[in-house]
Amino acid sequence: MRDETRAREADACDRYVYDKYAYEPFAVTVDLAVLTLRAGALHVLLVERGQQPYAGRWALPGGFLLPEESAEAAARRELAEETGLADVGGLHLEQLRTYSEPGRDPRMRVVSVAFTALLPDPPEPTAGSDAARARWTPYDEAGPLAFDHGLILADARDRIAAKLEYTCLATACCPPEFTLGELRQVYEAVWGTPLDRPNFRRKVLATPGFVEPVPGAARLTGGRGKPAALYRAGPAGAPHPPLLRPSPEGRLA
């Protein structure tokens, strides 16, 4: 809190000061809400904290921005480190928002840029050099998290739920070849509501480029029933009209 006056005078017109060390430094980090589907249920990747504050509590993975790295690059690097995935380049990674409340870390001023990702077929977390322990946790069993990570996680789910309505994002959560039943499970798990199977099928197939059939292939979804045809993700970005959630509730205000 060294010189608030100078900060205000340096505003707008001469917006950035030249003395880099004139202010209390801000730490800038990224936090990741990495979601996936396991056995039809939404899961989130959590790491266990080894130190104070919040020692022993679970937290979202994350870390500092390196000096020459954008927040997006830092998030992608962290994602690769935590999941052990080799090719993290093509994965869907979306900036949620930035959390900057002064008291969110008791030790110092930390501004965190939050991202969310939706992964298919989750590999076990590496629990590598960084994290003491890392694990996939069912979304509903993610107890109180460290810092404001519970809020970030809830925001992530809201964002993903909203994007399922007007984008083809759901395929990001499926293996390369998937059945329409598996695709429907993504929607049902994220929205927390069952969908009408026939109508869902028609809606998806009626959207050009949402999915593409894999000729001849078939697979059983739950070990039972008729084998289902397989599809691959198509090139389309957004269905039109969108695939709206059943309940009028749950929409953002």
Next chain:
Amino acid sequence: MRDETRAREADACDRYVYDKYAYEPFAVTVDLAVLTLRAGALHVLLVERGQQPYAGRWALPGGFLLPEESAEAAARRELAEETGLADVGGLHLEQLRTYSEPGRDPRMRVVSVAFTALLPDPPEPTAGSDAARARWTPYDEAGPLAFDHGLILADARDRIAAKLEYTCLATACCPPEFTLGELRQVYEAVWGTPLDRPNFRRKVLATPGFVEPVPGAARLTGGRGKPAALYRAGPAGAPHPPLLRPSPEGRLA
């Protein structure tokens, strides 16, 4: 760029280090894309830079976070300073995203949290203590802006355009009492497309709580034609079903 190794080791499990000055400091700022409607056209509030870099170029208003201030609070403070508005508390202010590319400011590492706001009845900018010159500029005439502010401005318009579809945000851009023609102009200006007047009217009136009639009142919209009934913003946050843009194009991918 003092100690990258430590930054990585301090990751995840001991996520935030204790030595506040161990790293190259990041400056954290807010940038504001303040939009409004003047004479049926979308305008944005710009300030003229007096110093290098980008001296003489127009830029979005913005400034540093104070040491004990969240990004939201800083944005609201800047908004009040730049517009001279007395009560900025109830205005719609939305976090867009955070811009963190290493080279976005040539002098030092600046991470900027961008916000957008939609104002009614724009007061002339104060051009107060901060800004050399500030003015409302038609969106289409906002030439090349300083830094990456052109990108931020485009993102702001995209966000506002999307939010008009599934929220009742448009009333934020109208005076306290407005005609349905004025409300429709908001959509047409932001979306850049004409709307069918009768259908728009029905859609708005059919949404409970979107607008409330002001009994007996009437006003001419463009100095011509039949006087139109006046409405006030209602309590509803979101129309259901949403008010979708006409063209399938322009949707985010």
Next chain:
DNA sequence: CCAAAAGTGTTATAAGTACACCCATGA
């Protein structure tokens, strides 16, 4: 056989689109 999941069909209602038409006002 039954249970489970895929896949097809049908029907009723709701919503969106594209107009035609009349009304009230200022110039």
Next chain:
DNA sequence: TCATGGGTGTACTTATAACACTTTTGG
């Protein structure tokens, strides 16, 4: 009177929701 914007009506098309029904597998 004409141009302009407000307001109402209506026919057509599309989308949604809620089902019933058949098919193909495993147990």
